Amino acid sequence: MRQVMVAGNWKMNGSSDSVKELMAGIKEGMAAVTKAEVVVCPPAVYIPRVSGAADGSAIKVGSQNICDEDKGAFTGEISADMLKDTGCEYAIIGHSERRALYGETDELVAKRFAAARRNGIKPIFCIGETLEERESGVTNDVCSRQIDAVIALEGVEALADGVIAYEPVWAIGTGKVATPEQAQDVHAFIRGKIAALNAEVAEGVRILYGGSMNPGNAKELIGQADIDGGLIGGASLKAEDFLAICQAAE
Numbered sequence: 001m002r003q004v005m006v007a008g009n010w011k012m013n014g015s016s017d018s019v020k021e022l023m024a025g026i027k028e029g030m031a032a033v034t035k036a037e038v039v040v041c042p043p044a045v046y047i048p049r050v051s052g053a054a055d056g057s058a059i060k061v062g063s064q065n066i067c068d069e070d071k072g073a074f075t076g077e078i079s080a081d082m083l084k085d086t087g088c089e090y091a092i093i094g095h096s097e098r099r100a101l102y103g104e105t106d107e108l109v110a111k112r113f114a115a116a117r118r119n120g121i122k123p124i125f126c127i128g129e130t131l132e133e134r135e136s137g138v139t140n141d142v143c144s145r146q147i148d149a150v151i152a153l154e155g156v157e158a159l160a161d162g163v164i165a166y167e168p169v170w171a172i173g174t175g176k177v178a179t180p181e182q183a184q185d186v187h188a189f190i191r192g193k194i195a196a197l198n199a200e201v202a203e204g205v206r207i208l209y210g211g212s213m214n215p216g217n218a219k220e221l222i223g224q225a226d227i228d229g230g231l232i233g234g235a236s237l238k239a240e241d242f243l244a245i246c247q248a249a250e
Contacts, residue, residue, distance in 0.1 A: 006242070006245055008041060008242055012043055020053070032250075033243065039089075040054070042061075051086055065093070068115045094112065110154070114158075122163065123161075125150065163208060180220045180227075183224065208231045210233075
């Protein structure tokens with residue numbers, strides 16, 4: 001039985017005061033969350049503060065990216081060891097904004113996945129198609145290509161050490177949401193692709209939905225057979241909304 005995961009991606013939002021308030025709100029509501037694994041991924045500068053606030057609770061902490069190298073002259077990058085040192089257990093890998101805005105290739109994303117994995121950080125591996133790609137009917141091809149980059153570098157068994165997040169790019173921050181049926185179809189395709197190589201890995205790997213999940217649609221989305229939770233953007237910045245999504249797993 002795969003445990004539902006709800007991970008909040010705060011993106012480039014927050015201040016010392018807002019982080020304190022948000023974490024206090026989430027911690028206060030955690031008593032009603034008994035089934036979902038809850039992860040928050042703040043901007044890097046707030047990771048130590050969030051880790052401290054999460055101490056003593058079931059809240060896990062993640063980063064929004066990770067360097068593909070372990071140490072050295074890589075100005076502006078943050079290594080896996082640094083993340084672990086500040087309390088991170090997870091790292092988002094290959095978010096569509098990193099791919100589209102900063103040119104991260106499938107190959108670089110795979111290297112980031114590998115760096116996280118070899119250093120004991122669990123990658124939240126993002127894949128997904130643009131609106132143009134969906135309208136061209138190549139959604140499955142795009143997802144396959146992105147997954148294949150990790151499999152080529154690390155082997156299919158490596159996927160068991162992480163989490164996959166399917167994020168239709170056209171539904172991120174737009175208010176548009178894939179229907180539960182559309183999302184399930186892609187999640188089922190992803191699981192089936194992995195199953196063709198290793199059925200055990202496919203059965204165990206969690207696949208999150210990452211396109212404008214909110215309190216109003218979370219229960220129906222998470223209720224789909226192959227949707228194991230959500231990677232939450234905007235709704236993760238309000239404790240009440242984030243907790244409502246977490247409670248959808250109940």
